Amino acid sequence: MAGQRTRRRIPEATVARLPVYLRILSDQFEADVTKISSEELAELAGVNAAKVRKDLSYLGSYGTRGVGYEVEFLVYQIRRELGLTHDWPVVIVGAGNMGQALAGYNGFGDRGFPVGGIVDIDNAKVGAVVGGVRVRHMSELIQVVAARNISIGVIATPGLAAQDAADALVAAGVTSILNFAPTVINVPHDISVGKVDLAVELQILAYHEQRRINAAKGSSLVSVPGESRRGASA
Amino acid sequence: MAGQRTRRRIPEATVARLPVYLRILSDQFEADVTKISSEELAELAGVNAAKVRKDLSYLGSYGTRGVGYEVEFLVYQIRRELGLTHDWPVVIVGAGNMGQALAGYNGFGDRGFPVGGIVDIDNAKVGAVVGGVRVRHMSELIQVVAARNISIGVIATPGLAAQDAADALVAAGVTSILNFAPTVINVPHDISVGKVDLAVELQILAYHEQRRINAAKGSSLVSVPGESRRGASA
DNA sequence: GACGTCTTGTGAAAACGTGCACAAACGTTC
DNA sequence: GAACGTTTGTGCACGTTTTCACAAGACGTC
Numbered sequence: 103m104a105g106q107r108t109r110r111r112i113p114e115a116t117v118a119r120l121p122v123y124l125r126i127l128s129d130q131f132e133a134d135v136t137k138i139s140s141e142e143l144a145e146l147a148g149v150n151a152a153k154v155r156k157d158l159s160y161l162g163s164y165g166t167r168g169v170g171y172e173v174e175f176l177v178y179q180i181r182r183e184l185g186l187t188h189d190w191p192v193v194i195v196g197a198g199n200m201g202q203a204l205a206g207y208n209g210f211g212d213r214g215f216p217v218g219g220i221v222d223i224d225n226a227k228v229g230a231v232v233g234g235v236r237v238r239h240m241s242e243l244i245q246v247v248a249a250r251n252i253s254i255g256v257i258a259t260p261g262l263a264a265q266d267a268a269d270a271l272v273a274a275g276v277t278s279i280l281n282f283a284p285t286v287i288n289v290p291h292d293i294s295v296g297k298v299d300l301a302v303e304l305q306i307l308a309y310h311e312q313r314r315i316n317a318a319k320g321s322s323l324v325s326v327p328g329e330s331r332r333g334a335s336a
Numbered sequence: 337m338a339g340q341r342t343r344r345r346i347p348e349a350t351v352a353r354l355p356v357y358l359r360i361l362s363d364q365f366e367a368d369v370t371k372i373s374s375e376e377l378a379e380l381a382g383v384n385a386a387k388v389r390k391d392l393s394y395l396g397s398y399g400t401r402g403v404g405y406e407v408e409f410l411v412y413q414i415r416r417e418l419g420l421t422h423d424w425p426v427v428i429v430g431a432g433n434m435g436q437a438l439a440g441y442n443g444f445g446d447r448g449f450p451v452g453g454i455v456d457i458d459n460a461k462v463g464a465v466v467g468g469v470r471v472r473h474m475s476e477l478i479q480v481v482a483a484r485n486i487s488i489g490v491i492a493t494p495g496l497a498a499q500d501a502a503d504a505l506v507a508a509g510v511t512s513i514l515n516f517a518p519t520v521i522n523v524p525h526d527i528s529v530g531k532v533d534l535a536v537e538l539q540i541l542a543y544h545e546q547r548r549i550n551a552a553k554g555s556s557l558v559s560v561p562g563e564s565r566r567g568a569s570a
Numbered sequence: 571g572a573c574g575t576c577t578t579g580t581g582a583a584a585a586c587g588t589g590c591a592c593a594a595a596c597g598t599t600c
Numbered sequence: 601g602a603a604c605g606t607t608t609g610t611g612c613a614c615g616t617t618t619t620c621a622c623a624a625g626a627c628g629t630c
Contacts (some may be wrong), residue, residue, distance in 0.1 A: 104387075109407065112543075113616070113617070114616090115617060116617090118536070118540060120539075120543075121533075121535065121536040121539040121540065122520065122533075122536065123536075125519075125537070126520070138576090139576090139577065140577075140578070141577085141615095143621090145570045146520065147520055148520045148522070150618075150619070151577095152580095152618080152619060152620070152621090153420055153617090153618065153619080155577090155579065155580085156579085156580080156617095156618085157576065158578095158579095159578090159579060159580075163578085163579070165577080165578050165579080166564075166577080166578075166625090166626065166627090167576080167577050167578040167579080167624070167625045167626050168575075168576045168577050168578075168625070168626040168627055168628095169576080169577070169578085169626065169627075170576095170577070170578085173514075173577090180439075182537050183543070183546075185542045185543055185546025185547075185549075186539065186542060186544055186546060189532055190538070190542050190545065192538070195430060199437060199441055199442075200437065201500070202437075203434065203436075203437030204431060206433050207434065207534070207536060208433075209518060209535055210472060210534065210535070210538075212533040213365065213538070213539075214542075215535070215538045215542075220396070245567050245614090249376040252546065253545050254538065254542070261337040267601080277545065277548060278541040278544055278545055279541075280537055280538060280541060284359060284443060285359075286356065286360075286380065286381055286382045286539055288382070294541055294545070296538075296540060296541050297489045298532055298534070299355075299356075300438075300441070300443060300444065300514075300532070301355065301359075301443055301444075302352070302355040302356065302448040302512060303356075303386055303514055303530045303532060304426070304444075304447070304449045304488065304530075305355040305358070305418050305420065305447070305486055306351055306352060306355065306530055307348075307424075307513075307514060307528055307530050308418055308419045308420060308424050308449075308488070308512075308529040309354075309417070309418045310352050310512055311419055311424065311487050311488065311511065311512055311528070312417075312419025312456050313419075313512060314419065315419075345586075347586080349586085349587060349588090350587095350588095373606090373607065373608090374607075374608070375607080384588075384589060384590095384609095385589095386588080386589055386590070386591090386610095387587090387588065387589075389607090389608065389610085390587095390588085390589090390609080390610080391611065392607085392608095393609060393610075394608095397608085397609070399607080399608050399609080400595085400596065400597090400607080400608075401594070401595040401596050401597095401606080401607050401608040401609080402595070402596040402597055402598095402605080402606045402607050402608075403596065403597070403606080403607070403608085404606095404607065405608090406607085
């Protein structure tokens, strides 16, 4: 417990996997499992055991050789490293189809990201209540952000409005943005951006389907080469 | 056009960026732009120009030195490579919050992925119409898939039901799965899986926020190190 | 307390992805 | 038709990520 500073840099690829481990470990803890080996965790996460060990080693040496990792302790350490020891309220920009779905999605608040506000530029949508939160007008964004000290914004607007939404979020003081709009947004270099693009994901799958078909056509002799499960994030 | 077979293997990282280029190029085409340089496309896509050129070179030598790329032709080539010359109907498993939002989201059908069916295990949900499609019972999945020759399935169930949904999809003959449930699913090696996990994306952002805070605390002297915009594909 | 079994933690190698830098190719102008 | 400015296509070096392989440490047993 030597109040250690987070000075080591965790590779981005590892950061993207830690949430997956965290969820699995939390589930195991719920199921009264008290310890787990890298092998078991790897199996559940669908990755290689060596990768799990290297990933966890960035957090520190929290395992016990010959035994494994203590589930509860690991959960705590990952949560601490990811900054999940407290809630991070988010503000959603755009109260359309997508924005409403996100606001109504419990998996958000349940995992420490309560919807602290939702705004839309369309007056017709203002006032409606989705997911227990009243939709406010875009012009009030800065107040919404300030009121709950929000640092994460979610863009759920149509593609054309995404850049304006990003600009407004940055102006309001948000420093991390999760973009659901099908547009590349431009932000200052010190703002973190995550992207979720449904069409892109489907098009990647289409490519694999296409290859499958081409492969089958190319030679009916060879057994299907086949793609394996792709990784996360991104 | 020497009916060239797609025998070269395109790196996964490139495949993930092609849809982004495609969208930008389509927009440019709509705006009557006829040619574009790697520099311009890179700027719009938020990536390095050399990367754009290398990515496009996997499709073939379709640029003209000293000039750039012909937008319309590039659009055609990328669409061909990604297998987007025809529609890929998808079946959605789970008609809850998320499933309904997805079914109602036009960006799906608009981009060549019409909702060919939606199923749920809950009889109370069967019969409802979302996004113009009637919800059918899970037990009819195989007929739904067969009827429209569907090869892509979308899992929009709660986490606990995701593995069952995946098994059912595979049994029904689907070969690509996009998983929105917060669970790692196990599938045969010749099935492609894409994953979209909102909580994971938010947790990655939380990590960056956390680091920002730690950095600021660590030394008030040093200027903010700051994370830059992260890549695609969640 | 020595031995055997188990599992971590980590160097080092291999694979993969990125970015620089420049020759080759194109269009234009004189 | 030569000279020039432009932009592609790609070899090469670099950085990151993955995987292997194994020494070091923990536990249980005799």
